[in-house]
Amino acid sequence: xxxxxxxxxxxxxxxxxxxxxxxxxxxxxxxxxxxxxxxxxxxxxxxxxxxxxxxxxxxxxxxxxxxxxxxxxxxxxxxxxxxxxxxxxxxxxxxxxxxxxxxxxxxxxxxxxxxxxxxxxxxxxxxxxxxxxxxxxxxxxxxxxxxxxxxxxxxxxxxxxxxxxxxxxxxxx
Amino acid sequence: xxxxxxxxxxxxxxxxxxxxxxxxxxxxxxxxxxxxxxxxxxxxxxxxxxxxxxxxxxxxxxxxxxxxxxxxxxxxxxxxxxxxxxxxxxxxxxxxxxxxxxxxxxxxxxxxxxxxxxxxxxxxxxxxxxxxxxxxxxxxxxxxxxxxxxxxxxxxxxxxxxxxxxxxxxxxxxxxxxxxxxxxxxxxxxxxxxxxxxxxxxxxxxxxxxxxxxxxxxxxxxxxxxxxxxxxxxxxxxxxxxxxxxxxxxxxxxxxxxxxxxxxxxxxxxxxxxxxxxxxxxxxxxxxxxxxxxxxxxxxxxxxxxxxxxxxxxxxxxxxxxxxxxxxxxxxxxxxxxxxxxxxxxxxxxxxxxxxxxxxxxxxxxxxxxxxxxxxxxxxxxxxxxxxxxxxxxxxxxxxxxxxxxxxxxxxxxxxxxxxxxxxxxxxxxxxxxxxxxxxxxxxxxxxxxxxxxxxxxxxxxxxxxxxxxxxxxxxxxxxxxxxxxxxxxxxxxxxxxxxxxxxxxxxxxxxxxxxxxxxxxxxxxxxxxx
Ligand SMILES: Cc1cc2nc3c(=O)[nH]c(=O)nc-3n(C[C@H](O)[C@H](O)[C@H](O)COP(=O)(O)O)c2cc1C
Ligand code: SF4
Ligand code: FES
Numbered sequence: 001x002x003x004x005x006x007x008x009x010x011x012x013x014x015x016x017x018x019x020x021x022x023x024x025x026x027x028x029x030x031x032x033x034x035x036x037x038x039x040x041x042x043x044x045x046x047x048x049x050x051x052x053x054x055x056x057x058x059x060x061x062x063x064x065x066x067x068x069x070x071x072x073x074x075x076x077x078x079x080x081x082x083x084x085x086x087x088x089x090x091x092x093x094x095x096x097x098x099x100x101x102x103x104x105x106x107x108x109x110x111x112x113x114x115x116x117x118x119x120x121x122x123x124x125x126x127x128x129x130x131x132x133x134x135x136x137x138x139x140x141x142x143x144x145x146x147x148x149x150x151x152x153x154x155x156x157x158x159x160x161x162x163x164x165x166x167x168x169x170x171x172x173x
Numbered sequence: 174x175x176x177x178x179x180x181x182x183x184x185x186x187x188x189x190x191x192x193x194x195x196x197x198x199x200x201x202x203x204x205x206x207x208x209x210x211x212x213x214x215x216x217x218x219x220x221x222x223x224x225x226x227x228x229x230x231x232x233x234x235x236x237x238x239x240x241x242x243x244x245x246x247x248x249x250x251x252x253x254x255x256x257x258x259x260x261x262x263x264x265x266x267x268x269x270x271x272x273x274x275x276x277x278x279x280x281x282x283x284x285x286x287x288x289x290x291x292x293x294x295x296x297x298x299x300x301x302x303x304x305x306x307x308x309x310x311x312x313x314x315x316x317x318x319x320x321x322x323x324x325x326x327x328x329x330x331x332x333x334x335x336x337x338x339x340x341x342x343x344x345x346x347x348x349x350x351x352x353x354x355x356x357x358x359x360x361x362x363x364x365x366x367x368x369x370x371x372x373x374x375x376x377x378x379x380x381x382x383x384x385x386x387x388x389x390x391x392x393x394x395x396x397x398x399x400x401x402x403x404x405x406x407x408x409x410x411x412x413x414x415x416x417x418x419x420x421x422x423x424x425x426x427x428x429x430x431x432x433x434x435x436x437x438x439x440x441x442x443x444x445x446x447x448x449x450x451x452x453x454x455x456x457x458x459x460x461x462x463x464x465x466x467x468x469x470x471x472x473x474x475x476x477x478x479x480x481x482x483x484x485x486x487x488x489x490x491x492x493x494x495x496x497x498x499x500x501x502x503x504x505x506x507x508x509x510x511x512x513x514x515x516x517x518x519x520x521x522x523x524x525x526x527x528x529x530x531x532x533x534x535x536x537x538x539x540x541x542x543x544x545x546x547x548x549x550x551x552x553x554x555x556x557x558x559x560x561x562x563x564x565x566x567x568x569x570x571x572x573x574x575x576x577x578x579x580x581x582x583x584x585x586x587x588x589x590x591x592x593x594x595x596x597x598x599x600x601x602x603x604x605x606x607x608x609x610x611x612x613x614x615x616x617x618x619x620x621x622x623x624x625x626x627x628x629x630x631x632x633x634x635x636x637x638x639x640x641x642x643x644x645x646x647x648x649x650x651x652x653x654x655x656x657x658x659x660x661x662x663x664x665x666x667x668x669x670x671x672x673x674x675x676x677x678x679x680x681x682x683x684x685x686x687x688x689x690x691x692x693x694x695x696x697x698x699x700x701x702x703x704x
Contacts, residue, residue: 037459038457038458038459038477039459040459040460041439041442041456041459041460042439042459044442045440045442075461076459076460076461079444079461079462080442080443080444080462081442081443081444082401082441082442082443083442094402098363098364098562099363099364099521099558099562099594099605099608100363100364100520100521100592100594101363102596102600102604102605102608103520103521103522103594103595103596103597103600104521104522104549107604135402135443136361136363136445136562136612136616137360137361137362137363137364137365137402138188138402139188139189139360139365139366139368139369139402139403140188140189140192140366141363141364141365141366141518141520141521141526141592141594142189142222142224142225142366142518142519142520142523142526142527142528143189143192143193143224143225143227143526144520144521144526146192148402151404152191153188153189153191153192153405154192155189155192155193156193
């Protein structure tokens with residue numbers, strides 16, 4: 001298998017290929033999607049659901065499985081904000097950056113969240129507990145500002161509320 | 174008196190109700206009812222859309238629903254003590270739900286069932302007129318079903334306001350097969366949540382609508398493309414498209430007719446541009462969401478190159494009512510070429526945020542003051558963005574503009590998906606204009622240079638205008654950039670980003686260091702003066 005150096009050299013220079021357990025999960029996902037290339041995005045979403053991210057070393061296997069080029073698979077991975085190529089923290093906190101939340105103190109709230117979590121949007125806290133992500137509208141705008149932690153939505157967010165959310169995310173595994 | 178038996182208490186399962194604590198309220202009700210040996214069923218309904226009252230609890234007594242809200246989980250014991258099950262008085266009492274003023278004044282056609290029924294119950298759906306539209310459609314020739322939509326005057330609620338009947342007629346006339354129906358549930362616009370409320374509150378309505386569309390145009394497959402930010406909607410849709418075929422409402426021979434039609438849910442992956450219909454089709458085909466040039470129209474060469482109806486969720490959700498009641502009954506509402514009702518979404522800094530379905534023709538002021546009750550902060554409203562991130566900012570003097578596609582366009586804006594976001598006087602409009610450019614840069618599909626690169630240049634120019642070293646030259650350059658975006662973009666992301674930017678600068682020049690707004694002097698003059 002040809003390794004994609006540009007994408008994998010940063011984090012896993014030594015890893016020759018996907019560990020066997022991960023490879024078999026990817027195979028199962030490919031089979032469940034009938035090796036159908038039009039289901040590439042679905043495959044990536046399911047791999048991410050299973051593994052928590054789409055490892056760069058899975059790209060070759062997915063490309064071969066669906067009869068696509070590696071460039072095509074990379075192209076799709078890089079296009080969609082949701083698809084991550086590195087593991088996230090134990091919890092993902094999405095913080096709405098869109099207009100309705102801006103109108104209700106969302107910018108200051110975002111700053112506060114970055115301060116208490118200790119990283120910027122797009123990064124993971126040093127203890128690996130929380131990944132912060134920017135999101136553009138959660139459809140909760142009738143009670144902005146809003147965030148979503150894992151798949152739990154929280155609206156009319158206050159500083160006190162978010163502090164409790166962050167605290168319990170840190171202590172929970 | 175014996176304890177009431179077999180009582181139904183309603184607590185919404187809508188994502189925003191949950192975000193405000195509805196699950197905790199429902200859990201507590203179940204636990205308290207059990208410990209008091211009360212014969213209570215907690216039904217998870219959709220939300221009526223009165224979100225300042227959520228979580229709302231309703232009890233049905235003698236066929237009338239009585240509302241309480243907002244309710245915290247800790248209020249539950251006290252609420253039961255106050256006689257919830259007999260609709261007893263409590264400080265959170267709102268009276269009979271249907272006579273809550275903000276609900277009573279609405280014209281709920283598309284949202285008639287949302288908040289009322291248990292979204293996962295097919296029986297509830299059928300008991301509230303569900304599938305009446307499809308039943309009638311199946312007795313009609315496809316061309317006559319399209320005719321009914323044409324008569325209704327229904328226009329697309331996803332943003333472009335294109336007449337739905339014309340779109341369906343085109344797909345019906347296309348010879349190629351198979352044909353597809355794609356429901357656009359990408360709902361990326363800030364300030365909008367009507368699609369979400371339908372999917373979470375009345376999902377069988379969407380299924381019925383898609384089946385009607387399939388019969389009308391001769392389609393055999395449907396796809397609902399739902400954004401990933403809506404996990405609750407996705408779960409509800411998946412549940413319902415699983416249940417519907419078991420009762421003959423999807424699959425082969427729908428409702429005993431010759432119609433074969435199935436639906437698949439596809440989930441987006443965080444790309445705003447995938448709400449644009451051709452980008453969405455690419456995404457469903459598993460590719461990058463690059464916008465396709467038009468022509469060919471998706472109606473003729475859409476999904477997998479085949480004839481495809483692409484409609485917004487609200488457009489579709491309006492269809493069963495139209496088929497059940499007739500196109501003329503729908504077009505009896507509204508004004509001019511804006512026929513029927515619009516589910517408006519009140520958001521941002523607003524006291525009574527929520528969904529308001531009203532006939533076209535009401536003023537923006539009536540919406541944000543009459544229904545919305547002004548700002549949440551209590552400060553003066555300064556700006557209102559209508560129509561999502563690509564919509565214009567309106568200032569106070571424009572609020573008497575009437576809600577209708579043409580009137581909003583004449584005022585320099587667009588109605589889009591019906592989102593209304595209110596800002597109070599603490600807002601910095603230069604920051605809002607800057608954000609519009611940033612958003613364009615972040616969400617561009619990358620096909621057109623002005624959109625991909627020009628937008629970043631736009632951010633820099635706005636920063637420079639605010640700093641003000643060579644303000645008039647920078648303003649001129651920004652104007653030029655807006656022209657290029659407007660005329661040199663393949664789709665409305667690049668093409669409409671100038672709307673929020675220009676309107677912010679025109680109506681709120683003081684925030685850009687351009688002196689005060691003066692309505693009888695045009696903007697160029699003001700720019701000249703300030704330098
Ligand atoms: C950048 C962009 C984003 C869009 N996002 C959405 C969306 O989230 N939902 C939607 O229904 N239409 C969206 N549209 C409009 C669609 O392209 C299309 O017009 C619509 O889905 C057609 O359905 P309708 O006629 O029922 O409105 C978007 C358009 C553009 C240019
Ligand atoms: S205007 Fe922007 S989003 Fe639209 S096609 Fe061009 S580059 Fe893509
Ligand atoms: S803008 Fe933040 S939830 Fe919609």
